[in-house]
Amino acid sequence: MSDSDRLARVALAATVEPGRHQLLTLTSDLGAEHMYAQLLEEPDFGARLAEADPVRLLSEGARAGLRFVTPADDEWPRQLDDLSRAGTLQERGGTPLGLWVRGPLRLDALEGSVAVVGSRSATTYGADAAADIAEGVARAGRVVVSGAAFGIDQAAHRGTLVGDGATVAVLACGADRVYPEAHRRLVEHIAAEGAVISETVPGGAPMRFRFLSRNRIIAALTVGTVVVEAAVRSGALNTANWAGRLNRHLMGVPGPRTSAASEGVHQLVRSGAASLVTGPEDVLEVVAAAGEHLTEPPRGPERPRDRLDHRHQQVLDAVPLATGAPAVSIARTAGLGLQEVRAALTRLAGAGLVEPNGPGWRLAAPAHEPGAAPFLE
Amino acid sequence: MSDSDRLARVALAATVEPGRHQLLTLTSDLGAEHMYAQLLEEPDFGARLAEADPVRLLSEGARAGLRFVTPADDEWPRQLDDLSRAGTLQERGGTPLGLWVRGPLRLDALEGSVAVVGSRSATTYGADAAADIAEGVARAGRVVVSGAAFGIDQAAHRGTLVGDGATVAVLACGADRVYPEAHRRLVEHIAAEGAVISETVPGGAPMRFRFLSRNRIIAALTVGTVVVEAAVRSGALNTANWAGRLNRHLMGVPGPRTSAASEGVHQLVRSGAASLVTGPEDVLEVVAAAGEHLTEPPRGPERPRDRLDHRHQQVLDAVPLATGAPAVSIARTAGLGLQEVRAALTRLAGAGLVEPNGPGWRLAAPAHEPGAAPFLE
Known part of the structure; x- marks a missing residue:
């Protein structure tokens, strides 16, 4: 496009308020020079358009950066x-x-x-x-x-x-x-x-x-x-x-x-x-474009339970929260053998995950949140 | 369904942990009595099921409310x-x-x-x-x-x-x-x-x-x-x-x-x-079911501008925010006659919406938020 396109645009932009949709659409379709020439013919508006001095506006603009x-x-x-x-x-x-x-x-x-x-x-x-x-x-x-x-x-x-x-x-x-x-x-x-x-x-x-x-x-x-x-x-x-x-x-x-x-x-x-x-x-x-910048969904801190193997998790799941249960009842709930459960309970107690209570074992309350259910949140 | 359905359910529920999907689905499909009879035959599990006493559980439950x-x-x-x-x-x-x-x-x-x-x-x-x-x-x-x-x-x-x-x-x-x-x-x-x-x-x-x-x-x-x-x-x-x-x-x-x-x-x-x-x-x-309980979308408080007729809004829209413009320039921007704009400006000033500034008029700043743009939020 030419200098005259630019000058026509400066003059139109100085005369017409921003966002006048119809005029802008016509300009996009017909070109700014055509639009300028056509609007010069309009009564009122043509006079204001003719008064606009795009060369001066550009040079004054340039002086202002x-x-x-x-x-x-x-x-x-x-x-x-x-x-x-x-x-x-x-x-x-x-x-x-x-x-x-x-x-x-x-x-x-x-x-x-x-x-x-x-x-x-x-x-x-x-x-x-x-x-x-x-x-x-x-x-x-x-x-x-x-x-x-x-x-x-x-x-x-x-x-x-x-x-x-x-x-x-x-x-x-x-x-x-x-x-x-x-x-x-x-x-x-x-x-x-x-x-x-x-x-x-x-x-x-x-x-x-x-x-x-x-x-x-x-x-x-x-x-x-x-x-x-x-x-x-x-x-x-x-x-x-x-x-x-x-x-x-x-x-x-x-x-x-x-x-x-x-x-x-x-x-x-x-x-x-x-x-x-x-x-x-x-x-x-x-x-982001598809596939870029995927965020890792927040996972929260790892819990002690995450580090247990499946068998120990089964045992842990069968240990009551509030009142201790004997190993034989935990073994029955877990569907595992008594010997195996006894050994697992000892290791879980060593890891601070279960604790003796009454005649058996219960889950150990996390130190930081007394009374809350461990492993549930 | 019969009492024996209820008793079978009580016995099964007392023996099986909650949420055992496969067993629950089979029970839904085959019926509780059939399931009870079938599980009685299972080694281990059958013995535990046979120990469950649903009549006693129901009467003990009733005593506990x-x-x-x-x-x-x-x-x-x-x-x-x-x-x-x-x-x-x-x-x-x-x-x-x-x-x-x-x-x-x-x-x-x-x-x-x-x-x-x-x-x-x-x-x-x-x-x-x-x-x-x-x-x-x-x-x-x-x-x-x-x-x-x-x-x-x-x-x-x-x-x-x-x-x-x-x-x-x-x-x-x-x-x-x-x-x-x-x-x-x-x-x-x-x-x-x-x-x-x-x-x-x-x-x-x-x-x-x-x-x-x-x-x-x-x-x-x-x-x-x-x-x-x-x-x-x-x-x-x-x-x-x-x-x-x-x-x-x-x-x-x-x-x-x-x-x-x-x-x-x-x-x-x-x-x-x-x-x-x-x-x-x-x-x-x-x-809610479709059409019930529709909430009124919050609309915010009414603004003074809302109470103006279209013509006064046009004039108000053409008044600058910061530095006053003379009525003739406001009339040109609004595309309205000078007499009409002068009359409107007087009424808008009376309503506290515009104020004199320099050689003309500007929008009046809302008293509660100096410097903020009125009517924009």
């Missing part, structure tokens, strides 16, 4: 094209005309990336979970994408930086701006090491529908979205919806069952929309 | 017959020959009952969850079944009693005994108001394989099993496996993501074996 990445560029993240087939949510949708990018990370490095998103009003439990998951995902070489908002987003970016990983912030305002202002240092850090991305024109302010449009970019850039905490009306659920719509993996982190901050996540898991993940290993297993 | 319920009785819980087609787990399986029962509750009242089980070494979080769920399930008129063990089981029984509901304890030892001894008052309370049940001969001691056999009874008696907390090798997972094997509903309560006590539950949910439940309403919805 911004580049405009379009589908014609090598670094264009191809996964965004899925948006052209994903319909709309809350009247937003479509493949963006281009992305304004600030930072050294090439966008094609976002292949296999993972989004970690959640509530602005996160609990410390949620923030810890987001940071831990982001750090582990980053250490496995995957880029972590989030929205630089308060709460979970912030924790995810910070966790990634702790893990010396690459992180990308997708903003609802222009990529040259910072919102919220309290995150200026964080966002500058991300721009210095990863990338700050926006579909909104440079200088553009954060507005509600720009957040809704932004969420679809986060979901589309990544192979999976982890929702860490979300109340039932959290904006993170909009991102989750997009992930589902785009056939991306959707994952949810459980929280305390009565935590309002986890209620939206529990709903996602309960409905089957999201799979449950408790840490980075789970996330890596879910987003 | 026990009855022996068999498939010939009206109160026999028919759902137990599913065990004859459910195979084995850990070498145990099959429909029990009969159940020794202590308590006023008829076993056919267990139709629609729910099991609440979990770790012996429960946390207070888990115990609270078990009690809350059991209480809510009981208040809805369902019997709560558990195993009278330490931890989750105990909390489930107590929660049911708090809810003035009926609860059943299925024991691994004889129904005339108590294990653990610390639960004597609890078990006596259950026997006085609900029922204490065991497949094990009266006087029988708690032993490992009797626990494994007992778990299948808990799963089979109920329409669904709720696992509240379970470490990765918890005995509660054996009950969970049985619930799955028997096509019963399996449910898991989430816990803090790093809690070892919840690890086994999280695995069940993650693998899709169990559905996530956070309270009694969720449990009732899962176990």
Whole structure:
């Protein structure tokens, strides 16, 4: 594609709000130059489009460290094209005309990336979970994408930086701006090491529908979205919806069952929309290609019983828990000979697994948990 | 069926360990009297069977308040017959020959009952969850079944009693005994108001394989099993496996993501074996017949934005979050006329939703959460 394609995209993107699905779909189908020429003819809109000066926008953007990445560029993240087939949510949708990018990370490095998103009003439990998951995902070489908002987003970016990983912030305002202002240092850090991305024109302010449009970019850039905490009306659920719509993996982190901050996540898991993940290993297993990154199912510590041969296990199974039974009764229950059982009981007692009680033997209570049933948990 | 069927069952149940799948299946197929006659011929085993005195066992049981319920009785819980087609787990399986029962509750009242089980070494979080769920399930008129063990089981029984509901304890030892001894008052309370049940001969001691056999009874008696907390090798997972094997509903309560006590539950949910439940309403919805007990999905509190008409929402959506924009720019973004937008902005300001800023208007920050984006969560 040509320079004029790029210029047409810059001009259109400066004039049209993000996520105008119909216009974006038409542009994907007909080409940006065609679209530009056609819209110039529209009353009202044509005048505003004509006022847009794409050459100046690009050079001003470059001075602010911004580049405009379009589908014609090598670094264009191809996964965004899925948006052209994903319909709309809350009247937003479509493949963006281009992305304004600030930072050294090439966008094609976002292949296999993972989004970690959640509530602005996160609990410390949620923030810890987001940071831990982001750090582990980053250490496995995957880029972590989030929205630089308060709460979970912030924790995810910070966790990634702790893990010396690459992180990308997708903003609802222009990529040259910072919102919220309290995150200026964080966002500058991300721009210095990863990338700050926006579909909104440079200088553009954060507005509600720009957040809704932004969420679809986060979901589309990544192979999976982890929702860490979300109340039932959290904006993170909009991102989750997009992930589902785009056939991306959707994952949810459980929280305390009565935590309002986890209620939206529990709903996602309960409905089957999201799979449950408790840490980075789970996330890596879910987003891995088939057969990769299988986690070892946790097995718990080995118990003394595991080290016994089958015969000794049979004897042990026949020893009562509470009140001692004589060897002859244990032998009968186990279906084994008395001599053999006597010998086994002596060895089991030596291993601290059975103990004398009354006229016979009973299971020895584990020292750490008096009264509990040994070998049962 | 005849008295001799009952006597044969009592004698067999007193001689054979619980959950001997092959023998139980043969008994279901051939009848107890035939089985009794055949086994009398076996060397060793025949002698032990001949020693069993079922008439004495029944009269001694009756003196201890026990009855022996068999498939010939009206109160026999028919759902137990599913065990004859459910195979084995850990070498145990099959429909029990009969159940020794202590308590006023008829076993056919267990139709629609729910099991609440979990770790012996429960946390207070888990115990609270078990009690809350059991209480809510009981208040809805369902019997709560558990195993009278330490931890989750105990909390489930107590929660049911708090809810003035009926609860059943299925024991691994004889129904005339108590294990653990610390639960004597609890078990006596259950026997006085609900029922204490065991497949094990009266006087029988708690032993490992009797626990494994007992778990299948808990799963089979109920329409669904709720696992509240379970470490990765918890005995509660054996009950969970049985619930799955028997096509019963399996449910898991989430816990803090790093809690070892919840690890086994999280695995069940993650693998899709169990559905996530956070309270009694969720449990009732899962176990209800189709269309019954649908819970209202939580919707969160209404926001001021919800009460606006479409036109005012359009204007509000075009107002920036951080730095004020003049009405003319807001009108352009919203695609509405300037007069109309000016009037709307005045009304929105009156409602506290926008505020003057610099040369124009911005969204008013909610008083309770300074700096957060309004209307986004």
